[in-house]
Amino acid sequence: MPAERDREEIPAVKLISALARLDLEAALAYEAAAALAADDVDLAGSLRAFAGDHRAHLEALNETLESEGEDPVGPEAGPSGPVLAGLLGLTGPLGPDVVVVTLLGNEQLTNLAYDAALSYDWDDDTGAMLRRFQQDEERHVAWLADEHERLGAEREPPGPTPSA
Secondary structure, three states: OOOOOOOOOOOHHHHHHHHHHHHHHHHHHHHHHHHHOOOOHHHHHHHHHHHHHHHHHHHHHHHHHHHOOOOOOOHHHOOOOOHHHHHHHHHHHHOHHHHHHHHHHHHHHHHHHHHHHOOOOOOHHHHHHHHHHHHHHHHHHHHHHHHHHHHHHHHOOOOOOOOO
């Protein structure tokens, strides 16, 4: 039987930093999406609110990093600029339903990251914070799925007219 390999654990600050980068990316994506959806006041407002949630997560995660003597994550964190917001620049012209689908994919990625992070052993305060953030992410996914369904229903052509 092959020897079992020791699993090398990622340091907690690296996980917090990765989550902070992901929340920054998500905030920038929501801000870009809100700008694209400016003519739909309700949609743009919801997207800005979700961007605010991600900015709040980023701020709290950065405070955690700083308390551990690490540098906070900022806009300069990515080597090639904001990836998720850039993706919206490509899909945005296809309409609000495609923007929502793009954001839904982003949120699924964020949810998976929080799920994975929560499998680690955290102190009580950090674990509680990450669970709150995960709940926000789940709420975002649920709202985006409902919004996608609503926008898809608006796009569908009416059924055939009954003949006389």
